[in-house]
Amino acid sequence: MRNTLGGIVLLAQLILFPLAVTAGESFNTGTEAFKQGKYKKALKYFEVEVESGNNSAKLRYNIGVTLMKLKRYSAATIYFHGLLNDAKWRDLARYNLALAAERDKRSLIAAKHYRIVREGAATEKLRNMAAHRLNYLAGDNRGEKELPWLATMSLSAGRDDNAFALHNEILSDSTIGADNFAELFAWGQYRLSGTKNNGWRVHGYGFGRKYEEYENLDLASVRTALSRDRQWLGWNTELGLAAEMVTLGGEPVSRQALLLAKMAKAWGRSLVSFTFSPGYYSGGEEYAYLDGWRQRAELSWQRPVFFTETRLFYRYDDNDREGQEKIGGDYYSYSPARHALGEA
Numbered sequence: 001m002r003n004t005l006g007g008i009v010l011l012a013q014l015i016l017f018p019l020a021v022t023a024g025e026s027f028n029t030g031t032e033a034f035k036q037g038k039y040k041k042a043l044k045y046f047e048v049e050v051e052s053g054n055n056s057a058k059l060r061y062n063i064g065v066t067l068m069k070l071k072r073y074s075a076a077t078i079y080f081h082g083l084l085n086d087a088k089w090r091d092l093a094r095y096n097l098a099l100a101a102e103r104d105k106r107s108l109i110a111a112k113h114y115r116i117v118r119e120g121a122a123t124e125k126l127r128n129m130a131a132h133r134l135n136y137l138a139g140d141n142r143g144e145k146e147l148p149w150l151a152t153m154s155l156s157a158g159r160d161d162n163a164f165a166l167h168n169e170i171l172s173d174s175t176i177g178a179d180n181f182a183e184l185f186a187w188g189q190y191r192l193s194g195t196k197n198n199g200w201r202v203h204g205y206g207f208g209r210k211y212e213e214y215e216n217l218d219l220a221s222v223r224t225a226l227s228r229d230r231q232w233l234g235w236n237t238e239l240g241l242a243a244e245m246v247t248l249g250g251e252p253v254s255r256q257a258l259l260l261a262k263m264a265k266a267w268g269r270s271l272v273s274f275t276f277s278p279g280y281y282s283g284g285e286e287y288a289y290l291d292g293w294r295q296r297a298e299l300s301w302q303r304p305v306f307f308t309e310t311r312l313f314y315r316y317d318d319n320d321r322e323g324q325e326k327i328g329g330d331y332y333s334y335s336p337a338r339h340a341l342g343e344a
Contacts, residue, residue, distance in 0.1 A: 026052065027059060034062070039069040057089045064096060073100040081304075084269045091121040095130060102133070111137055116266045119197075120234070151188035157181065163214055180212040198230045204242075216249035227260060238262040242279075252284035271302040281321070289334055292321035315340040 030045030043066045049059055064079035077100050083093035098113035114137070117130035161178045189203030204224035211217050227240030240260040246253045258279025265272055275298045283290035300313035317338040324332045 027054065027062075030066075031062070034066060034069075039066050042066050043070065057083055057086050061089055061093065064093070068096065068100060068103075071103075073104045076100050081269070090268070091117055091123065091126050095121075095126055098130070098133065102137070107137055119231070120266065148191040149188065151186070153184070153186040155185075156183045158183075160211075163211060163217055179214050179217075181209055183207070183209045194229075196229060197236065200226070200228055202226050218247075218249055220247045221245070225260060232263075235263045235265045237264075251286070253287050254284065254290050255282045256280065269303055273300050273302070274298070275300075283322075289322050289324035289332070292319065292335065294319045294321075310343065312343050313341070 026045045026048040030042045030049065033039075033042035033045060043063065046059060046063045046066060050063075060079045061083060064076045064083075067073075067076035067079070077097055080093040080097045080100070083089040086093075094113050095117050098110045098117065101107075101110035101113065111134060114130040114134045118127050118134060121127045121130065157180070159178065159180050163177050163179045163181075185205070185207050187203075187205040189201050192200040192202060194200060202225065204222070206223075207219075207221045209217075209219040221244065223242055223244040225240050225242035227238050229236070229238050231237070238260060239262075242258050242260055244256040244258070246255075256279050258277055260275075260277055262273060262275045264274075275296075277296045279294050279296075281290050281292060281294060295318040296315065298313055298315040300311060302311040304310075315338075317336070317340075319335040319337070321334040323334055
């Protein structure tokens with residue numbers, strides 16, 4: 001299948017330049033220079049137009065496209081970002097943001113913008129162009145089959161000088177409680193059928209911390225889940241079931257069954273998401289006081305700022321656990337209500 005980024009950019013430009021017929025003399029001269037492939041000259045005339053007081057969206061878009069042709073991708077993104085709140089130019093600007101990211105070898109950012117265009121652009125032509133680029137990034141145009149699985153793993157090691165987290169005055173020897181440890185984390189998913197926007201997948205993770213001496217402090221956690229992904233009224237949704245088990249020193253601490261529910265949607269340059277995850281905990285023989293329900297809800301807002309992503313969230317946890325009654329009538333509640341507000 002024939003594929004060139006230059007052809008895609010030209011197609012986007014053909015959408016623009018038939019409109020560029022009513023502007024100042026420097027704007028028209030710059031447009032003609034662009035058509036002739038004289039991009040530095042075109043940029044010079046567009047900048048003269050800016051200095052004359054023209055701050056139109058059309059001019060800013062033309063400057064962005066010209067910078068793209070000059071391979072000044074970072075500078076071009078500044079102009080395209082400034083058009084994302086303009087209903088007329090938003091889709092073209094976001095498509096060019098994706099092109100700039102792709103040419104700058106930032107495939108994940110490019111794919112994110114392409115998906116937004118594919119799912120919400122006003123014109124079918126742009127939606128198809130974005131879908132074409134997504135397929136290329138996935139390897140379809142190179143004769144490769146998109147892998148149905150993703151996975152990541154990390155291994156670390158360290159030394160804890162107080163593995164028991166005891167107060168210093170309790171320790172008779174400052175070396176008591178110190179131990180070396182190693183940690184392993186692994187995550188993966190496998191798509192059973194369909195696509196990212198309409199399909200089934202299994203996913204999960206495992207975490208383990210192993211101490212060299214204090215084996216009773218060894219911690220392990222494993223989760224597995226089945227999820228259904230689909231679009232609903234413009235929202236990307238996930239609905240699934242998960243099971244998780246936690247052990248301490250090789251003994252079960254808790255088992256959890258929970259529902260996974262998530263909705264996410266792009267609003268201009270921002271991504272808004274809401275998650276709700278009710279679950280039931282069953283403690284091990286020594287941890288029956290953990291038995292009960294936990295309800296977790298989270299609302300988050302994410303937006304690109306320069307070359308990073310800013311995320312704000314509010315999270316609420318509500319717990320209804322058995323609690324623990326000790327000798328002497330003392331009672332300890334394990335049903336906290338937690339509020340968290342933060343940036344990640």
